[in-house]
Amino acid sequence: MSKEILSQSFNFEGQVALVTGSGRGLGRMIAETLLNGGAAIALHDINEEAPNAFGESPSLTALAATLSGRGGAKVMSVIGDISKEDDTKAMVKKVEAALGPISILVNCAGGDIAAKGGKPNPNDALYISLEDAHAVMNRNFMGTMLMCRAVVPGMVQRQNGAVINFGSLNGHIGVSPEVVYGCAKAAILHYTRCLALEMRPHGVRVNAVSPGPTTTARFLATRTTDPAKMDGVSLERYAKPAEIAHAVAFLASSQAGFVNGQVLRVDGGMTLFAG
C-alpha cells in the first residue's frame, strides 16, 4: 500500500488524527497518508482481529508497530464500537491522554453489514429485516454522529479542527440492493452539512468524501471484479485507495482552510449531477 502514498504530502506536523476503521482498507491508507504528512495517528478498529479479515495485517497492534517503525510522529491504536456511545467516549479519552487533543477526525468506519455479519438478506427497501436496518444505520450514521459528539466539542473549545466523514456513491443516487446503507450514507452527508453550519462560528471544518467503487482488500475479496476496470487511462474504472486518501488529506489540510460543509465525490465522474 505504502508506495501509493503521496510522495509530496500535505503538512500535518503537530496535528493529532483519529481515523476510525483504520485497521484496514481505506482507513488504513488514510492513516498512512496523514502519518506521511507528519500527523500523530490513532489507528482504530472494532477489534484486534479486524485488520486480518482480508489479510492486511495480523492485528491492530501489529499494524501500529509496523507504522510506528516508520519514524516521525507517534502511532497508537484504540479499539471500540463506534455505534456504542461509551466506547466512543472512552476511545477519545485514551487517544487524547496519549497524543494530545485531536485536531483531525476521519470517520471512515462503516459498511453494509447485517446485525449478525455478512450482508443483509434481503437488502432492499421493503423487506430488509428491522434488525439489519438498525444495524446498518447504527454502524454508519449513528456511529459517525457519536464520534463527532465525542470529538467535536473539544475542537470547539480549541477553535480548531477538521472532520471528514464518509459517504458513498450509494448515498447520492437511487440504489437497490444496499438500500438502507445508501440511506445511512445520505444521512451522513446531510449531517455533515448541518454540523458544518453549526461549526462556522468556531473555526471547525466538517466535510465529506464520497468514494465510488474502490479496490480495497475487502472490495476485491467480496465480489467479482471487472479486469477492464482495474487500471488504465479511462476514468470508467475502480478508484485506488490512495486516490480516496489524497482527497481526505486535502480536506484535512490547511490548504482547504475555507472549504466547509462540502461533499467531494471521488468517483471518476460516475455521478455527474449538479450540486
Ligand SMILES: NC(=O)c1ccc[n+]([C@@H]2O[C@H](COP(=O)([O-])OP(=O)(O)OC[C@H]3O[C@@H](n4cnc5c(N)ncnc54)[C@H](O)[C@@H]3O)[C@@H](O)[C@H]2O)c1
Ligand atoms: N471500498 C469501496 O468501494 C467504498 C465505496 C464507497 C464507500 N466506502 C466506504 O468507505 C469506508 C471504508 O471502506 P473499506 O472499503 O475500506 O471497508 P473495510 O470493511 O475494509 O473497512 C471498514 C472498517 O470499519 C470498521 N468498522 C465497521 N464497523 C465498525 C464499528 N461499528 N465500529 C468500529 N469499527 C467498525 C471495520 O472493522 C473496518 O476496519 C466505509 O465507510 C465504506 O462504507 C467504500
